[in-house]
Amino acid sequence: MSIRPILGFPEVVKYACSCGNLKSLNRLFFCKYCFNLKCATCLYHEVDTHFCAHCLENVSANDAQLHKNRCQHCVICQTCGQTFSVRAATTLVPDPDDQSKMVPKKMHYLTCLSCRFTSRDAGLPDQPAASGAWPEPQFENQERISNVIDYYKTIVQIEKAQVIREKDQEKKRRSPFIREDRHGLAAALVRKKVGLSFLSPKTKAPHEIKLPEINPSEAVDTIDDLPDDIFDKPFDITTVTTVEQRHRNPGKQHQFIKVYDPIHKPYQVKRSLRCRRCQHSLCKPDYVPYSIKFKIHHTALMLVPEVKILKCDPMKSNEWKVAIKISNPFPHDVEIKFITWEKASEELHKRAEEPVPNLSSLSISQSYKGDVKQDQRGITEIFRDLYDVKRTVEISLPTNPLLLPQRDDTSDYEDYIDPSVYNDEPGLVLWRRSNKIALNLKCLKQDSNHPWAMAGFGLTFNYQNPILSKDQAQPELIPIFVKVLLDFDQIPCK
Numbered sequence: 001m002s003i004r005p006i007l008g009f010p011e012v013v014k015y016a017c018s019c020g021n022l023k024s025l026n027r028l029f030f031c032k033y034c035f036n037l038k039c040a041t042c043l044y045h046e047v048d049t050h051f052c053a054h055c056l057e058n059v060s061a062n063d064a065q066l067h068k069n070r071c072q073h074c075v076i077c078q079t080c081g082q083t084f085s086v087r088a089a090t091t092l093v094p095d096p097d098d099q100s101k102m103v104p105k106k107m108h109y110l111t112c113l114s115c116r117f118t119s120r121d122a123g124l125p126d127q128p129a130a131s132g133a134w135p136e137p138q139f140e141n142q143e144r145i146s147n148v149i150d151y152y153k154t155i156v157q158i159e160k161a162q163v164i165r166e167k168d169q170e171k172k173r174r175s176p177f178i179r180e181d182r183h184g185l186a187a188a189l190v191r192k193k194v195g196l197s198f199l200s201p202k203t204k205a206p207h208e209i210k211l212p213e214i215n216p217s218e219a220v221d222t223i224d225d226l227p228d229d230i231f232d233k234p235f236d237i238t239t240v241t242t243v244e245q246r247h248r249n250p251g252k253q254h255q256f257i258k259v260y261d262p263i264h265k266p267y268q269v270k271r272s273l274r275c276r277r278c279q280h281s282l283c284k285p286d287y288v289p290y291s292i293k294f295k296i297h298h299t300a301l302m303l304v305p306e307v308k309i310l311k312c313d314p315m316k317s318n319e320w321k322v323a324i325k326i327s328n329p330f331p332h333d334v335e336i337k338f339i340t341w342e343k344a345s346e347e348l349h350k351r352a353e354e355p356v357p358n359l360s361s362l363s364i365s366q367s368y369k370g371d372v373k374q375d376q377r378g379i380t381e382i383f384r385d386l387y388d389v390k391r392t393v394e395i396s397l398p399t400n401p402l403l404l405p406q407r408d409d410t411s412d413y414e415d416y417i418d419p420s421v422y423n424d425e426p427g428l429v430l431w432r433r434s435n436k437i438a439l440n441l442k443c444l445k446q447d448s449n450h451p452w453a454m455a456g457f458g459l460t461f462n463y464q465n466p467i468l469s470k471d472q473a474q475p476e477l478i479p480i481f482v483k484v485l486l487d488f489d490q491i492p493c494k
Contacts, residue, residue, distance in 0.1 A: 011023075011024045011487070011490065012309055012486065012487055012488075012490045012491055013025070013307050013308060013309060013484065013485070013486060013487075014484070014485045014487060015028055015037060015300070015304070015482055015483065015484055015485075016037070016482070016483035016484075016485065017036075017037050017038060017039040017041075017042060018034070018036035018037055018038060018042060018348065018352065019039065019041060019042050021039045021041055021042075022485055023039050025300050025301050025304060025306055025307075026299070026300075026301050027039065027040075028299075028300040028304075029043065029273065029282045029283065029298055029299055029300055030282075030298050030299070030300040030303040030304055031275045031277070031278065031280065031282060031298065032280075032298060032303075032465070032466070032467065033275070033278045033280050033467075034275060034277050034278050034351075035351070035463065035478055035480055036277075036348070036351065036352075037300055037304070037482060038275060038282060040273075042275070042276055042277070043273040043274060043275060043276060043282060044273070044274040044275075044276055045271050045272075045273060046271060046272045046273075046274060047061065047269045047270075047271055048269070048270045048271065048272050048284075048285065048287060049269065049270050049287050049289070050063075050064040050069070050267040050268070050269055051267065051268060051269075051270070051289035052071040052073070052074055052265060052267060052268070052289075053265070053268050054071070054074045054083045054265055055071065055073055055074055056289040056290050057071060057073070057289075058287075058288075058289050059267070064267050067264075069266055069267050070264035070265065070266055070267065071264055071265045071266075071267060072264060073131065074264065074265040075110060075134065075262045075263065075264060075265065076248070076263050076264070076265045077112040077114070077115065077117055078117075078241070078245055078248055078249065078254075078257070078261075078263055079112070079115050079117050079245065079257060080112065080114045080115045080117075081244075081248065082112055082113070082114040082115070083265060084110040084111065084112055084119075085110070085111055085112070085113055086108050086109075086110060086130050087108065087109055087110075087111050088106055088107070088108050088130070089106075089107055089108075089109065089126070090104045090105070090106060090107075091104070091105055091106075091107045091126060092104055092105075093105045093107075105128070106128070107126035107127065107128060108126060108127050108128070108129065108130050109124075109126045109127075110124075110134075110262075117257075119134075119262075121258065122258060122259070123258075124262070134262040135261075135262070136262070137249065137251060137252060137261035137262070139251035139252045141251075142251065147212070147214050148214065150212055151211065151212055151214045154209065154210075154211050154212060155211070157209055158209050158211075161209060238257075239256055239257055239258070240255060240256060240257070241253075241254055241255060241256065241257055245257075248263055249261060249263055270285045270286075270287070270289075271283075271285075272284045272285070281296050282296065282298045283296060283297055283298065283299075284296040284297075301329070302329050303329060303330075303463075304329070304480075304482060305326050305327060305328055305329065305334070305336060305404070305459060305461065306326070306327045306329065307324055307325070307326055307459075307484050308324065308325045308327075309322060309323070309324055309325075309486065309491065310323040310324065310325050310438060311323040312488065312491055315445075315453065315488065318444060318445040318448050319442070319443065319444055319445075320442075320443050321440060321441065321442055321443065322395075322440075322441055322443055322486070322488075323430060323438055323439070323440050323441075324438070324439050324441060324486075325436055325437070325438045325439075326402075326404065326436065326437050326439070327404075327407075327435055327436045328404035328405065328406065328407055328435040328436070329407055329435075330406060330407060330464075331406050331407055332406050332464065333403060333404065333405055333406050334403075334404050334406075334461050334462070335401045335402070335403050335404075335461060335462065336401060336402050336403075336404060336459055336460070336461050337401045337402075337459070337460045337461070338397040338398050338399075338457055338458070338459065339397075339457070339458040339459070339460055339481075340397070340457065340458060341391065341456040341457055341458055341483060343458060344457075344458025344459075344460070344481045344482070344483045345458075345483065347458075347460075347479075347481040348481055348483070351481075390450075390452065390454070391454050391455060391456045391485075392445060392446055392447055392450045392452050392453060392454055393443050393444065393445050393446070393453055393454060393455035393486075393488065394443070394444045394445075394446055394455070395441055395442070395443050395444075395455040395457060395486070396441055396442040396443075396444075397441070397457055398425075398428055398439065400425075402424075402429075402437060403422060404435055404436075404437060405434065405435050406435060407434075407435045408434060408435065427440065428440060428441075443455060443488075452489060453487075453488040453489050454485060454486065454487055454488065454489070455485070455486045455488070456483060456484065456485045456486070457483075457484055458481060458482065458483050458484070459481075459482050459483075459484060460479055460480065460481050460482075461479075461480055462477040462478065462479055462480070463477070463478045463479075463480045464476070464477060464478075465477075465478050
């Protein structure tokens with residue numbers, strides 16, 4: 001049984017990111033311009049689109065902010081968090097012409113298919129339309145919170161106006177030439193042609209924006225007393241809401257489940273990931289909500305050889321053996337060499353000090369380029385010291401390079417390889433199958449009293465750069481260095 005990171009399973013094999021963070025390979029990305037592994041900390045997270053996971057409605061960022069980041073059509077259950085389903089039922093209602101008569105009418109109510117909770121249990125009236133104009137919850141401090149939000153929005157507007165004013169003054173000082181459109185007539189004619197106002201809108205000065213009046217908060221000395229029967233009344237835990245259920249409705253935070261207000265389903269987002277060092281996109285999903293495809297997806301699982309632990313002997317003594325498996329993800333043969341952890345760290349430090357690749361070709365300002373370099377340098381210094389773990393296990397590494405065949409999806413049916421072709425060591429290589437190889441390595445714990453059991457080594461291989469210049473006829477081979485950490489303490493039943 002191979003030990004690999006899945007849901008609810010410990011991460012036994014970890015890779016070191018360029019900043020020093022330790023993550024499993026399926027949580028890392030590979031930058032094809034920096035030639036380094038990148039984790040979530042090394043990337044910029046950019047929101048592309050907001051959508052509802054139930055009705056798949058795609059909305060803009062302004063609409064999502066206007067609707068408080070919640071879908072206006074889907075309602076979730078307060079008890080279990082599942083989306084409500086609309087059910088129709090025939091109900092007798094008074095006739096509008098003759099109030100003494102009852103006529104049947106089709107009404108709609110909400111029901112949860114998971115916990116069987118309905119809107120009727122909460123006392124909400126049925127609605128005549130399936131879309132349902134369900135009553136919006138009104139909490140006690142709603143007006144106060146709205147005033148505070150408006151107050152801080154005005155402060156942000158004043159700060160933006162001050163920044164724009166400073167930029168305009170700096171441009172006027174730097175420009176010694178007279179502009180061609182001195183009086184702004186060309187811009188005014190363009191605005192009139194497209195149907196806008198002839199006069200261009202002017203940004204208000206910071207002193208012209210007035211802050212709304214808001215009353216400061218007042219401290220209260222007295223609080224409400226506890227009920228008289230709180231210690232005598234039997235307690236039923238099934239009727240009281242949990243902390244998670246109360247956080248779904250932060251405005252009211254009902255104490256009991258029977259009291260229910262319709263909670264609209266929160267929006268989800270699709271994010272694009274961009275490298276902090278070279279500003280290139282590493283992950284860009286499709287904008288369509290129901291699509292699971294990616295326009296750009298440079299995950300490390302498809303660009304870096306994967307290491308797994310197949311079997312580990314019981315660690316009853318200071319010496320034991322471990323069987324690891326290495327897979328080749330490339331559609332071509334690759335040669336892998338084992339190096340020490342210290343040598344891999346030196347090579348990665350040298351690459352980090354190299355100039356940022358392809359940064360000058362991007363259309364960004366010089367000041368922003370300096371911010372990018374400073375940002376990446378700060379992240380690297382923080383995590384390099386934080387994740388410098390102590391390796392207490394010395395592992396025997398192969399001295400000769402290992403050649404792995406290319407990845408072939410059809411080889412799952414015929415994965416036999418003649419071992420005599422590669423001249424492998426009998427005691428080192430256990431087997432070869434398709435693009436995989438299994439190795440038997442010896443482990444020696446240096447300090448038997450130390451509570452940790454971790455071993456680290458480095459891998460180096462040549463990466464074929466698919467980005468070709470005008471003078472290149474074949475892909476350039478670039479050496480890649482990665483650091484792998486084996487955490488034996490996380491192995492179950494060791």
